[in-house]
Amino acid sequence: MNIVGPGLARTAQAPESRRDHALRLGFLGVLGVASVITLLGVVLVLGAFRNDQVIAEHHGTATALVEQTTFDRTLIRYETPDGVSHSPENGVLYPDGLSEGQLVRIEYDTTDPALAKVAERTWLLTLLPVTTTLLFTWLVAAPLLWGLRSRLRARTAAPVAA
Numbered sequence: 036m037n038i039v040g041p042g043l044a045r046t047a048q049a050p051e052s053r054r055d056h057a058l059r060l061g062f063l064g065v066l067g068v069a070s071v072i073t074l075l076g077v078v079l080v081l082g083a084f085r086n087d088q089v090i091a092e093h094h095g096t097a098t099a100l101v102e103q104t105t106f107d108r109t110l111i112r113y114e115t116p117d118g119v120s121h122s123p124e125n126g127v128l129y130p131d132g133l134s135e136g137q138l139v140r141i142e143y144d145t146t147d148p149a150l151a152k153v154a155e156r157t158w159l160l161t162l163l164p165v166t167t168t169l170l171f172t173w174l175v176a177a178p179l180l181w182g183l184r185s186r187l188r189a190r191t192a193a194p195v196a197a
Contacts, residue, residue: 062183069176076165083158095145101137121148128152
């Protein structure tokens with residue numbers, strides 16, 4: 036069975052050594068981690084696109100007060116036209132550049148006021164950080180994969196000592 040690619044399958048004559056097995060697992064591990072990071076990046080962009088669609092389908096606007104900014108979220112509080120105060124637990128989407136105490140215009144989903152974003156910011160803002168992350172991921176993974184694959188090929192091509 037050819038798991039990794041051409042020329043890397045185990046031969047019937049020689050059992051796989053521990054080193055070959057470790058190289059193969061290393062190759063699959065690096066490939067797996069890079070693939071998962073890629074998948075997460077794609078899902079993140081698609082999720083941001085979908086959130087923007089949902090907000091556009093049931094569009095509401097308000098002015099929100101930025102209550103707290105942390106490294107992972109920016110918490111806001113705003114009132115809807117019915118007088119109910121909302122503070123989305125997961126924070127506001129696209130919060131770059133906001134600071135505590137600032138008033139900011141937001142757009143939210145009228146059917147789910149916990150889904151809010153800074154007005155006039157869109158999913159396109161996710162493209163730069165995601166593509167940068169994916170670029171660096173594959174810039175690290177590609178040479179590692181190439182090196183591991185080369186070592187595996189060299190070891191499988193070498194004659195087995197009797």
